[in-house]
Structure formats: structure tokens, C-alpha cells
Amino acid sequence: MADAQDLEAIAAGDAAAVAALYGALAPRLFAFARRLLPVQADAEECVQEVFVSLVERSRRGEPVQDAGAYLFASLRHAVGARARRGERLAALHARAAPAEEPRIEGPGPEARALARALQALPQEQREVVALKVDGELTFAEIGVVLGVGLNTAASRYRYALEKLRKALEEPAP
Amino acid sequence: MSAPLPPELAALERALEATRAPLPAGLRARVLAASAAVPLRPRARSTAWFAAAAAIAAAALLNLSNSLALPSSEAGEAGGAPRAGCARALLWMGAPAACLDPPVANPGDDRWNSR
Numbered sequence: 001m002a003d004a005q006d007l008e009a010i011a012a013g014d015a016a017a018v019a020a021l022y023g024a025l026a027p028r029l030f031a032f033a034r035r036l037l038p039v040q041a042d043a044e045e046c047v048q049e050v051f052v053s054l055v056e057r058s059r060r061g062e063p064v065q066d067a068g069a070y071l072f073a074s075l076r077h078a079v080g081a082r083a084r085r086g087e088r089l090a091a092l093h094a095r096a097a098p099a100e101e102p103r104i105e106g107p108g109p110e111a112r113a114l115a116r117a118l119q120a121l122p123q124e125q126r127e128v129v130a131l132k133v134d135g136e137l138t139f140a141e142i143g144v145v146l147g148v149g150l151n152t153a154a155s156r157y158r159y160a161l162e163k164l165r166k167a168l169e170e171p172a173p
Numbered sequence: 174m175s176a177p178l179p180p181e182l183a184a185l186e187r188a189l190e191a192t193r194a195p196l197p198a199g200l201r202a203r204v205l206a207a208s209a210a211v212p213l214r215p216r217a218r219s220t221a222w223f224a225a226a227a228a229i230a231a232a233a234l235l236n237l238s239n240s241l242a243l244p245s246s247e248a249g250e251a252g253g254a255p256r257a258g259c260a261r262a263l264l265w266m267g268a269p270a271a272c273l274d275p276p277v278a279n280p281g282d283d284r285w286n287s288r
Contacts, residue, residue: 010208011214012213013213015205015208015209018204018205018208018209019201019205022201022204022205026196026200026201026204027195027196030194030196030197030200031193031194031195031196034194035193035194040194040197043194044197044200044203047200047204048200048203048204048207051204051207051208052204052207052208052211055208055211056211059211059212059213059214060214061214110188111191111192114188114189114192115192118189129189133186133189133190133193134193134194158178158182161178161182161185161186162182164185164189165181165182165185168185
């Protein structure tokens with residue numbers, strides 16, 4: 001995680017500090033966004049948006065206590081907004097072409113089944129799974145990002161895994 | 174501390190980890206370019222701006238205080254009310270109206286009634 005010195009360097013215009021922060025956090029941030037968004041370009045835009053937002057904040061002199069928590073929390077909002085916009089567009093497309101199936105990417109049938117089961121989870125559980133598995137956050141960190149307690153984050157994750165397991169055991173329609 | 178996951182859920186967790194999306198190669202350059210385009214905080218300009226604003230405010234206050242200056246012989250020693258113009262200015266500055274009233278004579282004190 002970036003410390004105060006890194007953020008000061010970013011505020012001062014140090015491109016190497018931005019690159020270091022990107023190297024440390026971008027793989028996990030992107031994986032989190034990509035898990036929740038069906039379109040890769042949307043996930044890329046969201047990640048770019050939150051990095052630029054952090055840099056702007058630093059250069060405006062508005063301190064960020066924890067860059068990782070800030071980036072994940074901002075990304076969660078950006079992804080949520082993008083997903084809602086995507087759902088509205090999908091609904092419009094479905095009206096135009098109701099027979100079209102939603103496209104789920106994945107290397108094999110198991111991955112596609114997993115992605116489909118994940119999509120069927122409630123949003124709050126899907127977020128916790130993505131933050132834990134892709135963001136590699138602890139439950140305490142997830143709690144900070146979501147504004148819930150550690151135990152709530154842990155139990156949401158467990159419920160989510162239970163639901164996924166049941167969904168995967170059911171025969172495919 | 175949360176309890177460890179049962180084996181079937183732990184296997185599911187590993188399956189999810191195996192489907193984690195890799196970071197696209199072109200994203201780094203775009204993020205760094207967009208970050209580099211964010212303007213730096215204009216420290217020197219803002220400091221100069223604040224200094225100029227402070228100087229203007231100080232000059233305005235000095236001007237106001239000069240225009241409100243009460244000669245001590247009129248305002249204090251006689252114990253009377255400030256002149257009408259000054260009283261209006263003091264009211265405008267937020268002074269309670271009671272402060273501007275002439276002193277109330279103390280019946281037992283000849284210093285007030287002798288005037």
C-alpha cells in the first residue's frame with residue numbers, strides 16, 4: 001500500500017510514484033472491476049478513472065489516508081455506476097432483440113458456469129467475492145471499503161460461496 | 174478472525190482465483206498518460222493570490238477603522254452616546270444597540286446627575 005511519502009511524490013508530479021502505485025494495485029483493482037463488469041473496456045476505464053481521481057485529489061492538496069482503500073472504494077462506486085448503466089442498455093437491447101443471450105466470457109464451460117452463478121448472486125455478495133478473490137483484501141479491509149463490519153463482510157463471503165456451490169451442483173438448464 | 178472455509182468452499186475459492194482477469198498490457202500507459210495530464214497544484218500562484226487578498230483586506234480594514242475612529246474626548250470622557258454617524262457604523266459592525274445607549278443615571282450617584 002502507498003504511504004504518505006508516495007502520495008506526496010504523486011502530488012508533486014512524480015510519474016515514477018504513480019507508476020509504482022499502479023504496479024502495486026492495478027492488477028487487483030482491474031481483476032475486481034472485470035469480475036463485476038461484463039465488458040473489458042468498461043473495467044479498464046473505471047480503473048483509469050480512479051487512478052486519475054487519486055492523482056487529482058493529491059494535487060489539489062486533499063489528503064488520502066490509505067490509497068488502497070480509497071482506490072477500491074472509488075472503484076466500487078465507479079463499477080456500480082457503470083454496471084447500472086450497462087443494465088439499462090442491456091434492457092433496451094433485450095427489448096429490441098429478446099432472443100439474444102447475455103455473453104459470458106471464460107476459458108471453459110466450468111468458468112462460464114461459475115461466471116453465470118456469480119452473476120446470479122445479490123450485488124452485495126458479488127462485491128464481497130470480487131474484493132476477496134480478485135482484490136485480495138482481508139475481511140477488515142473489505143469492511144472498510146464497503147462500510148460494514150468485519151463479521152458482516154466475512155459472513156457475506158461465506159453465504160456467497162455457499163450459494164455458488166449450490167448453483168454449480170444444480171444441473172445446467 | 175474468521176473460521177477456515179470447509180474444503181468444498183476452499184476449492185470453489187481456488188476455482189474463482191483461477192478465473193481472475195489478467196491486467197491488460199495497454200492500460201498502464203493510458204493511466205500514466207492520463208495522470209501526467211493532471212495539472213500540478215499551483216502553489217506559487219495561490220500563495221501570491223492569498224498574499225494579495227490579505228493585503229487588500231488589511232487595507233480595507235484600516236480604511237474602515239480610520240473612518241470610524243472616535244475622538245476620545247467625545248466618546249469616552251464625557252460618557253455620552255457616540256455621534257450618530259459612528260453609532261450607525263458600530264451597529265453595522267454588529268455592536269448591540271444597548272452598548273450605544275447613553276449611560277443610565279444612577280440615582281445615588283451624583284457624578285451622573287450633575288451633568
